[in-house]
Amino acid sequence: MTSISFAPLLPWWLIAAAAALALLPVAVGLWRRASGMALRFATFAVVVATLANPSLVQEEREYLDDIAVVVIDESRSIGFGDRQAEVDAAAAELQGQLDDLPRLQVRTVRAGGEGGAGAESGTELFKALSVALADIPPDRFAGAIMVTDGQVHDVPEGAAAARLPGPIHGMIAGDPDAYDRRLTVVQAPGYGIVGNEVTVTLRVDQTGPVPAEARVPRVQVRLPDGTERSLDMAPGEERSLTFTLDRGGANVAEFSIPALPEELTAQNNTAVSVINGVRDRLRVLLVTGEPHAGERVWRNLLKADPSVDLVHFTILRPPEKQDGTPIMELSLIAFPIRELFEVKVDEFDLIIFDRYRRRGILPATYLENIADYVRSGGALLDASGPAYAFPLSLWRTPLSQVLPGEPTGGVIVEGFRPELSETGRRHPVSAGLPGAGAPGEEPDWGRWFRLIDVLPQGGETLMTGPGGAPVLQLDRVGEGRVAQIYSDHAWLWARGYEGGGPQAELLRRAAHWLMKEPDLEEEALRAELQGQSLTVTRQSLEPDENPVTVTFPDGSERQVVLQPRADGTATGRLPVDEPGIYTLTDGSRDAIAAVGEINPRELGEVQATDARLTPVAEATGGGILWLDDGGFRLRRVDLDAGKAGSDWLGLTSNDRYLVTGVRQTPLLPALLVLALLLAGLLLAWRQEGR
Template sequence: MTLDWTPVFSPLGLMSAALCILALLAYGLWKRIPGLIWRVSAMLLMLLWLSGPQIAHPLLRPQPQEALLVVDQSPSMSVRDRHNLVERAVNDITAQAGKLTNLHLHRVDVSGGNGNGTQLFQTIEREALNYPNLTGVFLLTDGMNHDTPPQLPSSLKGSQGNLLPLHLLLTAKGEEVDRRLRVLNEPPYVIVGQEAHIRLQVDDLGTSPGQPADIMEHCPDGSSVLLAHSIAGQPVDLTIPITHVGDTMKDVYVTPRSDDVSTRNNSIVLRIHGVRDRLRVLLVSGVPNQAARVWRQLLKADPSVDLVHFTILRSPDTEDDTPISDLALIPFPTHELFEQKIRSFDLIILDGFRNQNILPDAYLANIANYVRKGGGLLVTAGPEMLQDGSLQDTSLRDVLPAHIPSNGMITEAFHPRLTPEGEEHPVTSGLPRTGPWGKEWGSWYRALKPDQSRGTSLLATPHGSPLLLLNHVDQGRVAMMLTDQAWLWSRGEQGGGPQAELLRRLSHWLMKEPDLEENRLDAHINGQTLIVERHLEQHSAPRSADILTPSGTHQSLMLTPQPHRSVLQGALPLSEEDTHNAHIWTIHQDALTAFAASGDPDPVENADLRSTAHILGPLVTASSGGIYWLDGAATPTIRSITDQTALHGPDWMGLPRHQITIAGATRETPLLPSWGILPVILLLLALGWWREGR
C-alpha cells in the first residue's frame, strides 16, 4: 500500500495557488481580519483536494495451496468408536475443502504400532517437503503421539517464516481416564520348587492416584480369584510357586474403573520359566580317550550342568610292584556313587566302560533301577562291548536298547546318516546337513552292529545298521551310541559334523528337556490365529483337540497331518478383541496340555489408551491452531483467512490464504473523496463568514 498524487492542475499552478494563500494569510494576520483562519483552512483543504492524494493497493492473485489431513490409524484408535468419529470428520473436512477455491487436501494415514508407537511428526515432516505451498495441517487422532518434538519443525513454517496452523481434532468428548496394570519386576526364570516374586502396579492415568483396586487371577474355567488388594499408584507384590520345568503362566487383571476408557491394558499374562537347579551329570570313562575329553568340554561349557567325572585308570585287580602310597590315584567311590547318591544324578554317562571287576552286579542293578524310576543313562560303546563280562552281560542288559554279538564289529569308513525317524525326532531333526564337511557328515571308521535292538534309531550307517538308539524304559530314558568315534567330528575329520549340537540335544533329551520331547503338544498365537501342533513319534491320522477359551467355553479344533512330518497342526482364527486382551488359552489332547497367550501385541500403544490434548496441545497452541473434541460435536468448518489475526474459533478452523502481487497492477482509492471533502470546505467557509459577521 502506497500514497500517490494525481493533481487536477500542474504542480506549478498548485505552488502558485499555495503562495497566494500564504500571502492572503499574512495580509489577514496583519490587518486582523475576523474569520481568517477558517477561510485559509478551507482554501488549504481545497488545495490539498486538488492535489489528488490517493492510496494505491497492489492487486493480489490467489495461489494454489495444499493442506495435510493426517489420520491416525494406530492400534489405539480401535478403542471404542474412534474410527467412526475420525471417518466422519474426514468426510466433512474433505467435502468442505472441495468447496474452497485453490485448496488441495492431501490425506495421509499413519499406521503406527509395530512396537514404535504413533509417529505423527515423522510423517508430517516427510510429507511437508512434498508440498511447498502448504498452508496448514489437520490432525485427526486420539492425541497419543510418541515422536512429539519440543518445538514445531522448520518444515511447518510459511514463506514469511510464520508457523503454519496445526488443528487438532480429538476422538472423545474431553480428557479421558485409563486404568492400567503393569509389571515392575518379573524374574526371567525361577528354579523349580521355589517361588517367583513379582511386583505389579496399578496406574490411574488422567486422574489423581489413590483409588482402591483389586488384582485378580482369571482361571481357565472362566472364574476369578482375588490375588491382592492394591491402591492405584502404589506397587504390590505377588508370590507364585513354580512347580514344573517350562513356562508357568498366570492370567492377571485389575478391576476396571467406571470411567475407564478401555480394559485392554487392565490384564497381563505373567510368564515365568521354571528351570531345574543345576542338572547333575555323572560321567564315568572306562579308559582315558578322546571321547571323554569331548564330553567333558561339552558338559563343562553348559552353565546348567554340574559335572562329576571319573576316569578308570587302574582296575582293582591290577597287580604290579608299585606301592599304594606312590600312586597318585583315589579309589573309585563306587558305594557312594551307585548306592548312596545315585538318585541325586539326572544323567549317568558310561563312556567306554569295560567293567573289569569295577562295579559289582548289585551296583549295576542299582543303575538299572535308577533308569526305571526316571533317571537317564547314556552308553557310548566301543570294542569293550565285545568282551566277556561287558555291560550287556550284566543287570543292565534289560535296559540297554541293543545287544552286540561277538562278531558285531564294523571296521570301515562310512558316513553316518539320519534315519527316517531321525528326520523327525527333536534330538536330530534340524541338525545342519551342509557345512565345512560338504554334503555329507565326516566319516567314522568303527562301529558296532547289533543283532537285537529296540527303541528308536536316529543315526545309521549307509547299510542301515543303527548308530544311535533311544528308548524309554518305564519312567526313565536310555540312549546308546554304537560307536566310540563321534569325537572325530570335533577334530574336523573330513570337515567334521554337528557333534556339539547332537551331543547337547542328546544329553538334554535324556534329562527330559520339555522342548526335546518327541510326543508333545505346542500352541502359540501368531497375529490373530491360534496355532496348535501335536508332535508324534510316527505319522498319525487327523485328531481333534479341545480348546478352552479364556471365557471358559470349549471349542473343538481338528489337527491334520503335515506333509513329510509326523506333526498334526490346526489353526483357529481369533477376533481382534481376543488378541488385544492378554488372556490364556488352554489346549488339551489325550493326556497332554498346552497353553497359549497373546501377550501384549504393542506395549507402547497400549501403555496409555486415553484421548488427550496434553501431548500435542502445546504445539497446536504455538502454531495458532485450534483444539476440537469430535465426540458429540459437529466437525468444525474450514475458513480461508486473509487477515491472520485469528486462525481458529470455537467452531471453525482457519487456513492462511496464499496470494502474490500482480506486477504493475494496483487498485487506487482517493484519500479525500469529493463527497466527503466538499461539505467540510463549505462548512469552514461558513464559519469564516459567521465569524466576520460578529
C-alpha cells in the same frame, strides 16, 4: 489493491530543507499580515510535492489458498467400542464442511496404524503431521484437526508445542465413561540362568466404573514348563511371581485375567514374558570304565566346548587287581565316590558312562542315586562296551530301571555302517545328519565293527545296524532323559576311518537333547515371525495332517494347513499385520508367538481421553470437541481472532497473495506542475501588485 508511492527526485532530507526554507518567507509574510501568502504557500507546496514525485500504484493480486491438515487416527484402539463409526462419520462431515470453506486446500493423513507387526511405539499422530507440514509454508498453514480417541503418544510439550505454526484441534471419539481392565508385566528379566529362579512383577490396572463384583480379578498364570497357577490381585497392586527356568532358549510365561462383559477390549487382559534361558556352565561327569581308543575322543569333544565344566575319571586299576604296586603310586588323588555319586550328583547336567562295567567301585546304592537323579530330571548317556552283554553289565544294577535296552548276551562283530531308522529320519537329534543318504540308500559313513545286541524296552530307536539291531536309543524316564549307544566304535568316525562320519554333530545333538534343548524336542509346535508372515513349524515323529488353529490378538481364529517334509517337520505361513500375542494349537501341541512388541504401548491405556491433546491445543490456540456431544461447525477466522468455541473450530485466514501485475500513474505530471506553478505565480503577483 490501490496505493500511493513516492519516488523522490532529491534525497528526503534535501526536500525537507527546501520546504523549510520555502515556509520561512511565508511565515514572515503571515506575521506581517501581507497579502498573497496563501498563494505563495500553495505554490511552494506544489514544488515540494513535485520533488517527492508521488504516483498512484494499482496492484493486481492472486490470493493463495491456505492449507489445512486433517489427521485420522487408525490405531488399534480406534477399533474398540463404537469409535470407528464415530471417526468415519466425523471424517465424512469434515470433508463436506471443508469443501465449502473459501480459499482452503485440505490434506488428509491417516496415521497410527503403520506399526503393523513390527516394533510399535504407540500412536504417533504428530509424527505424521510433521511429515505433512514439511512442504507447507508456515504463513499458509490454516490449522490441523486430529480425529482420534485421544491416546496419542508423541504429543510435543512446552516450547515444542508453542512452535507449531497454527492451531491444533482435537476431535475425540469414544465414551469417556467406558471401563477397561488391563494386565501389565511391570518388570521381567530378559535372560535367566537355567536352574535358577527368576522373578516377574505383575500389576492389574482398572479405568472407569468397573463393576464392584469384578474389582479383585484372579490372574491365571501358565509357566514355561506347562504348570499353571492363579493369584488374586487388587487393582494397582504389584505382585511378584517366582519360578525356576528349567530349559535353555525362549521360556514363555503367559498371564491373563478374565474379560468383563462390557469391557472396552480383552486384548490387554493377557500379557507375556519371554525369558531367554542360558546355561551358566554345563557340568558334565564322564566315567570311563577302562582305557580304550575312544576315551580321548570323548574327552576332546567335551573339552572343546568352553562352556563345559568336565569332571573325568578313568578306572585304571580295579580293586581286585593285586600286582604289588605301592599304594602311593596307584593314583594322584583318591576317587571321590561318595562326594560325586551321593552328595553332588544332582549338580551335574549330564552323566556319561563310557564302557563302564561293574567292578565293585560304585556300590548299588550310588547307582540307585543315579537312577533317582534321572527320574528327577537328570540326563544320562551310556556308551556301552562289550561288558554290557555279560554279567558285569550295568543292566544288572539299579540303572536297569532307566536304561532302554536289555542285553541279549550277544555281541555282533562284523563291519557295518549305522543307518538312520524311519524314526531317526524324523527325530531332530539325527534328522539331516550329513552323509545319511536317502531312504533305502547306504550312508556315506565309515564302518563300525562291534555292536551289542539288545532288546529295546522303551524309547525310540534312531540308528540301526545289522538286521535292524538298535545302535542308538533315546528314552524319557520320569522328568529325565536317557541316551544309549550300543557300540564303542564311534571313535572311528572321529579318526576319519573310511571317510569318518558325523560323530561330533551326533553326540552334540544327543547331549543337548538330554539337557532339554527346545530346538531338539521331537514333539513340538513353534511359530516365528519372518517379515510380515508367521511361520508355523510342527515337529513330530509320526505324520500329522491336522491343521493348526491360530488365535489372533483380537480373538479371531484362522487355520493353517502345514506341508510335511522328510525330516519330521511340517511348515506353513500365515500373513499377520496386527501386533500382539498369537496362540497356536493342533489339538495336542500348543505354542505362543509374540508378534511386534510383546506388551504393546497401544494397549496400555485404551480409554478415550482429551488430557493428552488439551495442552498442545491450548498452546496453539486450538480447541477440543467430543464427537458424542453432537454436531460441530468449521469456520474461517482472522489471525488475531479466537480459534475455537464450544461447538466450532476455526481455521486461520492468512490472506497471503501473489502480485501478478502493477500499474503506476504519476499524480503530478510535468505539464500539470508547470501550469500550477505559472497560475500560482501570476495570481500571487496580481494580488500583491494591488
